[in-house]
Amino acid sequence: MDTKKLDFKIFCLENYKLAHHMKGEKALEVFKQYHVFDYLNSFYDVLHSTGQKHIIHDIDRFIESRKT
Numbered sequence: 001m002d003t004k005k006l007d008f009k010i011f012c013l014e015n016y017k018l019a020h021h022m023k024g025e026k027a028l029e030v031f032k033q034y035h036v037f038d039y040l041n042s043f044y045d046v047l048h049s050t051g052q053k054h055i056i057h058d059i060d061r062f063i064e065s066r067k068t
Helices: 005-021 024-033 038-044 054-066
Strands: none
Touching: 005 024, 005 038, 005 054, 024 038, 038 054
8 A cells, every 4th residue: 555645544534533522443433434545545636635624524525425
């Protein structure tokens, strides 16, 4: 796996956890349940160049779209 992509996924998980006041295990469960890591991998080229708040907002929108 590409180290840059792995670092980015960890960055996203950690920031999502902090933004939603979650424990790491719960945030990881959410990412796995809604396939967020696959999403981040697919759109790495676009997302890695955006700001932290935008990334979290985008992840939230992605998860919401998967719930319905």
